[in-house]
Amino acid sequence: MVGACKDRLADALTTYGRVPIVKRTVAVDAGHPAFRRTDDAPLWSAAGLVHDPGFCVLLVRHAASSTWADRWVTPGGWLREGETTTDGFRREVREEVGLELLELRLTRIFNETLADGHGVRHAYFAQFVAEASTTAAARGRGIREVRWFDGLPEAMAYRDDYLEDFARLRAQRL
Numbered sequence: 001m002v003g004a005c006k007d008r009l010a011d012a013l014t015t016y017g018r019v020p021i022v023k024r025t026v027a028v029d030a031g032h033p034a035f036r037r038t039d040d041a042p043l044w045s046a047a048g049l050v051h052d053p054g055f056c057v058l059l060v061r062h063a064a065s066s067t068w069a070d071r072w073v074t075p076g077g078w079l080r081e082g083e084t085t086t087d088g089f090r091r092e093v094r095e096e097v098g099l100e101l102l103e104l105r106l107t108r109i110f111n112e113t114l115a116d117g118h119g120v121r122h123a124y125f126a127q128f129v130a131e132a133s134t135t136a137a138a139r140g141r142g143i144r145e146v147r148w149f150d151g152l153p154e155a156m157a158y159r160d161d162y163l164e165d166f167a168r169l170r171a172q173r174l
Contacts, residue, residue, distance in 0.1 A: 005041065005044070008044055008079070008084060008085060009109070009124070011084045011086075012084070012085045012126060015084075015086060015106070016106035019107060019109060020107075021108070021109045021110075021111055022108055022109070022110050022111065023110075023111045023112075024110060024111075024113070025112070025113045025114075026113070026115070027115055027116075027117075028114050028115065028116050029067070030116050031116075032067060032114065032116055033078075034114050034121045035114075035116055035121060037121070042121075042122040042123055042124060043078065043121060043122070043123040043124070044078070044079040044085070044088070044124050044125075045076060045077055045078050045079060045088075045123065045124075045125050045126070046076050046077075046079060046085045046086075046088045046126040046127075046128060047073070047074045047076020047092070047125070047126075047127065047128070048074055048075075048076060048089060048104075048107075048127055048128030048129055048165075049074055049128070049129045049130070049165050049169065050074070050075055050093060050097070050099065050101065050130050050131075050132050051129070051130070051131055051132065051169055052135045052148060053131070055169045055170060056148040057074075057148070057169070058074075058075065058097060058099075058132065058137055058146065058147070059073060059074060059075075059146075059149055059153070059156065060072070060073060060074075060075055060096055060097060060139075060143050060145065060146050061073075061143070061144050061145040062142055062143060062144065063142050063143075063144055064144065066142070070155065071155050071156060071157040072147075072149075072153050072156040072157065073156070073158070075092055075093045075096045075097050076089060076092045076093070076128075077092040077095075077096070085106065085126040085128075086104060088126075089104070089126065089128050089130070093132075094140075095140050096140040096142075096143050096146075097137040097138065097139070097140060097146050098136075098137060098138040098140060099132045099133060099136075099137055100133040100134075101131065101132060101133065102130070102131040102132070103130060104128055104129075104130040105129045105130070106126060106128055107127050107128065107129055107164075107165050109124055109125065109126050109127070110124065110125040127161065127162075127165070129165050129168075129169065152166050
């Protein structure tokens, strides 16, 4: 499994070139989905700012019982075994909002230590910016709301992680 992690990282860097790799520790609630896994292999996820031609971004709210509760999040999720970061991000966007992606850009990879107060899990998070093929988004399974935003809402999970990417998008709009 460690080999699969190296393969994903190598594939991402080969496809997109060198991107910042940000190391951090993230405090998560007890019962976080990362701790439901029984193996010790690092977890991989991918998500990102999906935008329309006018550079509005698409965000989702998951079911009220989810880890995210009432916070807005970017489309994305856990990668499957053998899946590249690009393929996983595309699949998650299709599943959550029914959209295809035109142009993808990997902006950074977070090398995370998830800590719940009892233990730690190691994870990698690939952060993307991508243009949607259409603005006709639809709610997928487990998604209770989908909305296009002209700005990043205050009630957005990991909002600070996306501020730089959003500023670059807005600069393209001028």
